[in-house]
Amino acid sequence: MLVMKFGGTSVESAEAIRRVAEIVATRRAERPAVVVSAMGGVTDRLVAAGNAATGGDRHGATGILHEIRERHAAAARALLGSAHGQTLRKLEPLFEQCSELLSELSSFGSISGSRSDRLLSFGELLSSILVADAFRTLGLPTVHVDARECIVTDESFTHAVPDMERTAAATRRVMLPSLDAGCVPVLGGFIARSTRGASTTLGRGGSDFSAAIIGSALGATRIEIWTDVDGIMTTDPRLCPEAEKIDEISFDEAAELAYFGAKVLHPATLIPAVEQDIPVQVLNSRNPGGTGTVIRAHAQRGRSAFRAIAVKKGVTLVNVKAPRMLMSYGFLRELFQCFEHHGVPADLVSTSEVSVSVALDSNRNVEALAADLRRLGRVELEPNAAIICLVGENIRGIVGIAAEIFGVVARAGVNLHMISQGASEINISFAVEEKSAAKAVRHLHEHLFQNGHAARFAPAVAASEPAQL
Numbered sequence: 114m115l116v117m118k119f120g121g122t123s124v125e126s127a128e129a130i131r132r133v134a135e136i137v138a139t140r141r142a143e144r145p146a147v148v149v150s151a152m153g154g155v156t157d158r159l160v161a162a163g164n165a166a167t168g169g170d171r172h173g174a175t176g177i178l179h180e181i182r183e184r185h186a187a188a189a190r191a192l193l194g195s196a197h198g199q200t201l202r203k204l205e206p207l208f209e210q211c212s213e214l215l216s217e218l219s220s221f222g223s224i225s226g227s228r229s230d231r232l233l234s235f236g237e238l239l240s241s242i243l244v245a246d247a248f249r250t251l252g253l254p255t256v257h258v259d260a261r262e263c264i265v266t267d268e269s270f271t272h273a274v275p276d277m278e279r280t281a282a283a284t285r286r287v288m289l290p291s292l293d294a295g296c297v298p299v300l301g302g303f304i305a306r307s308t309r310g311a312s313t314t315l316g317r318g319g320s321d322f323s324a325a326i327i328g329s330a331l332g333a334t335r336i337e338i339w340t341d342v343d344g345i346m347t348t349d350p351r352l353c354p355e356a357e358k359i360d361e362i363s364f365d366e367a368a369e370l371a372y373f374g375a376k377v378l379h380p381a382t383l384i385p386a387v388e389q390d391i392p393v394q395v396l397n398s399r400n401p402g403g404t405g406t407v408i409r410a411h412a413q414r415g416r417s418a419f420r421a422i423a424v425k426k427g428v429t430l431v432n433v434k435a436p437r438m439l440m441s442y443g444f445l446r447e448l449f450q451c452f453e454h455h456g457v458p459a460d461l462v463s464t465s466e467v468s469v470s471v472a473l474d475s476n477r478n479v480e481a482l483a484a485d486l487r488r489l490g491r492v493e494l495e496p497n498a499a500i501i502c503l504v505g506e507n508i509r510g511i512v513g514i515a516a517e518i519f520g521v522v523a524r525a526g527v528n529l530h531m532i533s534q535g536a537s538e539i540n541i542s543f544a545v546e547e548k549s550a551a552k553a554v555r556h557l558h559e560h561l562f563q564n565g566h567a568a569r570f571a572p573a574v575a576a577s578e579p580a581q582l
Contacts, residue, residue, distance in 0.1 A: 114292065115143040116333045118150075118302060118324035122341040123398040124240055125153030127191035133244070134251040136339070136401050137297060141253075143334070144292050146327060148260075148302045149244050150320040151236025152188070155181055159211075163232050166218035174215045182208050185239055192247040200246045204239055211235045226270030230304075230314045234261075237301025237320070245299040256291045258298045261312060263287050264305035264326055272316035273305055275326055277385070284330035292331075300327075318379025325393070329385035336391055338378065339398040344406030345370065345378075348422040352551045353558045359421060360404065363412040366420050366504045369540050373423040373460070373502035383408065412506070417561050418514060419505035422554055426547050428460065428498040429475045430530055431483065434468040435490025445469070448489060455482045460500055461533045461542055470531050472500055472544050498530060499550035502542040503557065515541060518557065525556035 117140065119133050137145055150156075158177050165173035185204055189197040214232055218224055224232070237260065245257035263284040266273035291298045302320025305313045315322045321338055328336040343358050345367065350356040362370075364387045371378050378395065386393050387410065396405035412420075433448060448469060452459060457479075461472040473479070475496060486492045508514055518541060522529060531544040545553055 114331050114333045115140055115145045115335050115337065116148065116324050116328040116331070117145050117337045117339060118148040118320055119339045119398060120320065120341070121150040121153035121155070123339050124149050124244055127188045127247075129398070130188065130192060130244055130247050131251065132398060132401070133339070134248050134253060136398060137248070138253060139401075141297075145297055146288060146292065146331065146333075147244070147248075147297055147299045148320060148324045148327060149237070149240050149299065150302050151240050152184065152243075155184070155236040155240070156233055159232055159236055162215060163218055163224050163229065166215040167222055167224050169219065169222070171216070171219045174219065175212070178208065178211055178215065181239075185243055189243060189246075192243075193250050196246075196250060200243060203242050203246070207235055207238055207242075227268075227311055230270050230273075231312045233314055234301075234304040234312045237304045241299055241301035248297060248299060254296045256296045256298055258287060258291070258300040260300040260302065260304050260323060261306035263300065263330070264315075264323060266305045266307050266313045266315070268307045268309065268311060268313065270311075270313060273307065273313035275305065275315070276308065277326070277329070279308070280326060281330040284327055288327075288331065318382045321378055321382035322385075325382050325385040325391075328391050329389045332389070333391055336386055336393045338393060338395045340395065341397060341399060342395075343397045343400055343403050344395045345408075345421065347420075347562050348554055348558050349424055352424060352554050355558060355563055357562060359406050359415075361407045361409065361412040361415075362420055363506055363539075364408055364410055365539055366412070366506060367408045369502065369504045370421055370423045373425045373500055373504075373540075373542065378408075414506070417505070418508055418511055419503050419561050421504050422557055422561075423502045423504065424550055424554055425460065425500040425502070426550065427475045428472050428500050428544065428547070429479050430495035430498050430544055431471045431473060431479070431486070432468060432493040432495065433471075433486050433490050434493070436467050444489070448486065451482060451485045451489075455485065457482050461531060461544065463531050463533055472498065472531060495530065497547045498544050499547040500542055500544050501550060501553055501557070502540050503561075504540045506539050508539060508541065519543075521556055521560045522553050525552055527553040527556075 124130050162174045162177040189200045242257055245255050248255040265276045265279040288298050302323035303314055307313050324336055345359045346356040348356045364383050390410050393408040394405050397403050455478055457473055457477045459471045459473055463470045483492045527545050527549045529543050533542045
């Protein structure tokens with residue numbers, strides 16, 4: 114059994130949906146189940162409609178909804194010909210419900226988490242019905258499945274947590290009869306339903322998460338994530354045009370890359386697959402003949418000790434200097450209680466006897482946090498920074514690897530602001546000025562992946578041998 118997930122760009126138009134149908138047809142022997150996102154851009158438009166409604170612009174909200182309706186109608190006409198009317202009659206009740214919700218939002222003047230989830234759920238519901246009907250017209254025996262009948266969650270609206278036991282039972286009950294009958298179930302990603310029947314969403318990366326949840330529930334042999342890139346790259350090709358596709362990567366490495374800026378997958382999406390040891394393959398729907406990137410529990414070592422370089426921009430460094438920290442205990446507890454109080458997670462942490470440096474996302478409430486931290490000591494903020502993260506399995510046990518890396522950065526003329534190694538065996542991370550990040554990445558990529566210098570680090574070193582910094 115195979116689960117195939119297609120992102121918004123893969124179902125953004127009639128042409129794209131035809132291409133998806135052709136891809137699914139090639140997998141018929143593997144009993145595929147298909148998860149689809151909303152048509153590309155529709156979720157953003159639903160957010161805009163909600164904002165317009167709560168801001169008192171009822172006419173603007175109605176106009177956006179009309180735009181979304183016409184886009185689905187145009188795709189239905191192009192895909193289904195004279196049969197498109199039947200599909201539109203299926204979609205119309207959803208548009209009516211969405212219109213009623215926008216009227217509610219206009220009256221309230223604000224949007225709660227539960228109403229936000231209801232609003233955003235329409236994108237996946239609309240696309241999954243359209244895709245299912247298109248598949249049938251294009252010759253695939255297909256059944257539409259409402260994902261909310263399968264994925265059961267709590268009521269943490271906008272980032273609901275699945276109840277995996279209930280979800281597995283519901284998914285098998287709803288989907289296995291169709292799969293056993295030779296049909297292709299099509300369902301929307303991102304959306305779910307709480308134990309009390311409320312529509313919920315799974316948050317960022319939700320459609321990928323849905324695919325992993327369904328794959329885990331059904332005991333899939335593989336999960337395919339179809340997007341608009343050829344796979345996971347050795348670094349961001351916008352920063353380094355010489356970036357290469359990675360053939361195979363471990364779950365842990367992929368999660369580290371995603372956390373530190375890679376946009377292909379969100380780490381949480383991998384958890385159900387990791388627990389069931391189900392390989393995940395990232396593929397390009399615009400290049401269906403490509404091999405993509407396979408993510409496994411454990412991947413074979415490549416020609417370099419490192420697998421990839423991730424970059425996270427928009428970082429602020431917070432430096433707290435407190436002489437009273439010397440020979441004291443409880444200081445770090447107080448410091449991180451401040452972070453907890455403000456809901457600010459730390460990306461990197463580095464400590465000395467009298468100071469602590471923390472790298473965090475600049476979009477967070479940094480100024481309020483800094484004001485709170487000043488009761489502990491002198492606080493300095495360094496905005497406009499970036500984190501560069503080099504990922505590879507077991508690199509902590511390779512003697513001299515850190516010295517090699519920092520030597521490359523120094524020769525590039527880039528100053529290091531903060532270094533982190535040791536918390537994870539699979540990454541070396543450091544902070545630089547954001548304006549210098551691209552230069553550092555290009556030099557590191559050339560050294561590690563283009564000229565083979567790091568190949569001498571590839572043989573594993575005994576775990577008892579400490580890393581040399």
